[in-house]
Amino acid sequence: MERRGKEWFRLINNVDTICPFCGVGCRVTLRVSNGRVAGVYPGEGGAGEGKLCIKGWSAHEFIHHPVRLAYPMMREDRSQEFRRVSWDEALDRVAETLKDAIAKGGTDSVNFLGSAKCTNEDNYALQKFARAAVGTPHIDHCARLCHASTIAGLSEAFGSGAMTNSIEELEDADVVLVVGSNTTEQHPLIARRILRCVREKGGTLIVADPRRVDLAEFAHLHLSNRPGSDVALINGLLNVIIEQNLTDEGFIENHTDGFGEVRKLVEACPPERVEEITGVRAGDIVKAAQLFGRAGRATIVYAMGITQHAAGTDMVLALANLAMATGNVGKRSSGVNPLRGQNNVQGACDVGTLPAVYPGYRPVDDDTVRGFFEKAWDVPELPGKAGITLCEMMDAALSGQTGWMYIMGENPALSDPDSQHVRAALEKVDFLVVQDIFPTETTAFAHVILPGVSFAEKDGTFTSTERRVQRIRRAIEPVGEARSEWRIFGELAERMGYNGMRWGSSDEVFGEIARVTPIYGGISYERLDGEGIQWPCPEETHPGTPILHEGGFSRGRGRFVPTPYNPPPEIPDDEYPMLLTTGRMLFQFHTGTMTRRSPTLSGIANEAYVEINPEDADNLGIKNDQIIRVISRRGEICAKARATKNILRGVIFIPFHFAEAAANMLTLRVLDPKSKIPELKVCAVRVEAV
Numbered sequence: 001m002e003r004r005g006k007e008w009f010r011l012i013n014n015v016d017t018i019c020p021f022c023g024v025g026c027r028v029t030l031r032v033s034n035g036r037v038a039g040v041y042p043g044e045g046g047a048g049e050g051k052l053c054i055k056g057w058s059a060h061e062f063i064h065h066p067v068r069l070a071y072p073m074m075r076e077d078r079s080q081e082f083r084r085v086s087w088d089e090a091l092d093r094v095a096e097t098l099k100d101a102i103a104k105g106g107t108d109s110v111n112f113l114g115s116a117k118c119t120n121e122d123n124y125a126l127q128k129f130a131r132a133a134v135g136t137p138h139i140d141h142c143a144r145l146c147h148a149s150t151i152a153g154l155s156e157a158f159g160s161g162a163m164t165n166s167i168e169e170l171e172d173a174d175v176v177l178v179v180g181s182n183t184t185e186q187h188p189l190i191a192r193r194i195l196r197c198v199r200e201k202g203g204t205l206i207v208a209d210p211r212r213v214d215l216a217e218f219a220h221l222h223l224s225n226r227p228g229s230d231v232a233l234i235n236g237l238l239n240v241i242i243e244q245n246l247t248d249e250g251f252i253e254n255h256t257d258g259f260g261e262v263r264k265l266v267e268a269c270p271p272e273r274v275e276e277i278t279g280v281r282a283g284d285i286v287k288a289a290q291l292f293g294r295a296g297r298a299t300i301v302y303a304m305g306i307t308q309h310a311a312g313t314d315m316v317l318a319l320a321n322l323a324m325a326t327g328n329v330g331k332r333s334s335g336v337n338p339l340r341g342q343n344n345v346q347g348a349c350d351v352g353t354l355p356a357v358y359p360g361y362r363p364v365d366d367d368t369v370r371g372f373f374e375k376a377w378d379v380p381e382l383p384g385k386a387g388i389t390l391c392e393m394m395d396a397a398l399s400g401q402t403g404w405m406y407i408m409g410e411n412p413a414l415s416d417p418d419s420q421h422v423r424a425a426l427e428k429v430d431f432l433v434v435q436d437i438f439p440t441e442t443t444a445f446a447h448v449i450l451p452g453v454s455f456a457e458k459d460g461t462f463t464s465t466e467r468r469v470q471r472i473r474r475a476i477e478p479v480g481e482a483r484s485e486w487r488i489f490g491e492l493a494e495r496m497g498y499n500g501m502r503w504g505s506s507d508e509v510f511g512e513i514a515r516v517t518p519i520y521g522g523i524s525y526e527r528l529d530g531e532g533i534q535w536p537c538p539e540e541t542h543p544g545t546p547i548l549h550e551g552g553f554s555r556g557r558g559r560f561v562p563t564p565y566n567p568p569p570e571i572p573d574d575e576y577p578m579l580l581t582t583g584r585m586l587f588q589f590h591t592g593t594m595t596r597r598s599p600t601l602s603g604i605a606n607e608a609y610v611e612i613n614p615e616d617a618d619n620l621g622i623k624n625d626q627i628i629r630v631i632s633r634r635g636e637i638c639a640k641a642r643a644t645k646n647i648l649r650g651v652i653f654i655p656f657h658f659a660e661a662a663a664n665m666l667t668l669r670v671l672d673p674k675s676k677i678p679e680l681k682v683c684a685v686r687v688e689a690v
């Protein structure tokens with residue numbers, strides 16, 4: 001075969017970018033050969049310290065999968081097959097139907113979902129399109145299912161809803177309290193720091209989780225509390241800390257308000273009472289409180305075990321109370337550290353893919369803020385009210401209020417609670433546009449499917465869980481006719497008669513983000529060539545901010561908020577006697593669109609299972625590996641039983657990755673009133689041998 005010079009250059013090429021899976025944001029180098037990504041290697045340094053977990057090592061495997069969406073597809077109605085169409089035809093149709101929908105039902109009848117898998121530039125473009133070109137406030141994304149309660153809780157307590165400290169600091173803590181985070185499987189390169197703290201640097205680890213997760217093996221104390229009982233547990237810890245004078249009175253006095261009310265509340269939560277609610281022995285609660293309260297530097301790490309509850313915001317507020325009462329905010333190796341899940345969920349939130357805030361978390365109902373964006377985006381009027389949230393969009397679709405929906409890079413048919421309800425909602429909307437890189441359970445309901453580009457085919461930025469903005473770089477040409485997402489919104493904007501989105505490059509989009517988002521104000525692609533930059537970074541000379549609230553809280557003074565314990569909305573009873581909690585495993589990611597297409601990952605684990613305590617299994621006549629049926633008030637699924645002592649009696653655990661045994665057929669659609677996050681971690685079920 002003849003090789004011309006240019007192709008020869010392209011034969012092997014290394015491109016430095018960021019892992020597309022979790023929020024740790026490890027650096028990867030893509031090895032490109034003949035226009036294809038042939039392998040992934042760890043990039044030097046960064047959060048992952050030159051290491052990757054198995055998902056990172058396998059990140060090239062889905063990119064060239066034969067079923068990647070390669071061209072736009074369309075159909076008139078859901079009874080027809082999809083046909084391949086040109087980009088012009090598809091985008092014309094999207095714009096026409098959007099105009100019709102607005103003419104018929106107003107801008108309130110159209111909804112947009114952004115994507116924590118896509119770049120900051122992509123999400124900025126989506127929310128700007130929705131707000132400026134369409135005029136609707138109804139924009140949200142999967143952060144609603146994930147850390148909405150963190151944003152609500154930590155904003156109220158501290159003034160900023162992000163991880164207070166940096167990943168690297170974890171290893172120097174005296175005490176690490178890990179609550180509801182299966183860190184070794186879900187944030188492996190953060191777990192490595194915690195293990196180093198405990199095994200090499202003499203730190204103490206406390207784990208609170210109803211399952212004996214791997215990290216618990218290394219813990220000084222494992223508190224296996226009943227799912228949904230964490231507010232009680234944390235109030236109990238604070239009770240002992242106050243009782244034994246382990247509070248930091250100086251910090252409370254100088255930096256916070258409202259401690260008196262919290263003190264009054266937790267006085268009524270002695271360890272013996274907390275034991276009754278949580279199932280954790282009173283003696284262990286006292287021990288944990290003493291360890292935490294006596295530490296010079298205590299840090300809290302948490303994830304979905306805390307946030308995904310109908311009382312999720314209260315759970316987060318309780319943790320903030322604990323940190324403030326012991327003076328563990330605003331200094332190294334301390335703080336309250338929500339581990340953000342998706343590769344760019346932090347960034348998608350930062351750039352305004354949320355219904356109540358413009359880029360940079362500025363409230364949509366503030367006239368000054370709105371005025372600023374009307375000027376910046378050159379539109380006469382922006383929506384001045386908050387939009388509805390993800391789960392509310394599904395309700396609105398079902399009730400006929402929402403007639404037109406655009407979903408970029410999400411798979412709600414599998415990832416939202418109560419799948420039957422969600423699928424009925426997706427079926428009901430008059431027109432559905434889905435922009436993804438693979439066919440999914442959600443594209444099955446679409447009228448138009450648009451092929452986006454994968455992380456390997458685009459330039460842009462992801463913001464990791466430690467607020468670190470990092471560059472991702474295009475390594476290969478788009479697969480087929482796939483197009484970068486922000487360009488798609490630019491073209492749609494033109495069709496809607498709005499010309500404020502004529503960017504020529506992702507660099508230009510980022511420049512605009514920096515101009516309108518003060519926390520990103522001093523960041524530019526040029527400055528991102530090295531380590532990335534942690535926001536807030538307001539000016540070009542600002543080095544970025546590894547630790548938030550140093551010397552004072554973002555909101556001025558920290559706010560203690562009393563958090564009375566409320567039981568979860570659906571608890572086991574005679575008919576549904578077991579408690580179901582759901583989550584993830586190491587080898588699969590969410591709805592599996594990418595990981596189930598990786599031979600390495602699916603070769604290891606590609607099957608649903610139900611973790612059940614062996615005593616419960618015995619009582620129900622269930623053997624290990626036997627297929628069992630799990631039934632809730634919403635639906636039922638069948639999967640293999642996995643008997644393990646690592647789970648509390650009376651509780652079962654199902655990972656939500658597998659469409660053929662979808663955990664969300666069972667889950668509950670009850671929302672936290674403060675943050676609208678659904679209760680994904682507790683519902684009542686019945687289990688039967690099949």
Ligand SMILES: Nc1nc2c(c(=O)[nH]1)N[C@H]1C(S)=C(S)[C@@H](COP(=O)(O)OP(=O)(O)OC[C@H]3O[C@@H](n4cnc5c(=O)[nH]c(N)nc54)[C@H](O)[C@@H]3O)O[C@H]1N2
Nearest residue numbers: 180181182186227228303304305341342583584586589590
């Ligand atoms: N391999 C892999 N990694 C991922 C993901 C993935 O899908 N696969 N997803 C990413 C995303 S978006 C996210 S948000 C993170 C999630 O990361 P995690 O939150 O760590 O993952 P989960 O499995 O949802 O839940 C964590 C733990 O909460 C416990 N738990 C359940 N209920 C309760 C409770 O009421 N209280 C307490 N204290 N604990 C409870 C569960 O037993 C489980 O061990 O992972 C990210 N990383």
Ligand SMILES: Nc1nc2c(c(=O)[nH]1)N[C@H]1C(S)=C(S)[C@@H](COP(=O)(O)OP(=O)(O)OC[C@H]3O[C@@H](n4cnc5c(=O)[nH]c(N)nc54)[C@H](O)[C@@H]3O)O[C@H]1N2
Nearest residue numbers: 117142145146409410411415435436452582590591593656
């Ligand atoms: N029962 C239960 N349900 C849960 C959870 C739980 O713990 N239990 N956790 C919840 C949490 S924390 C989360 S974050 C959500 C996740 O919910 P989703 O975000 O809906 O799940 P994903 O499978 O990550 O979907 C991402 C989609 O983006 C596509 N994609 C990937 N890269 C790109 C790209 O560059 N461009 C475009 N256009 N598309 C792309 C993928 O193919 C995939 O279809 O699930 C939630 N659901």
Ligand code: SF4
Nearest residue numbers: 019021022026053056
């Ligand atoms: S820890 Fe997260 S970011 Fe790092 S390699 Fe694994 S999946 Fe990728």
Ligand SMILES: [Mo]
Nearest residue numbers: 145146341342
């Ligand atoms: Mo998440």
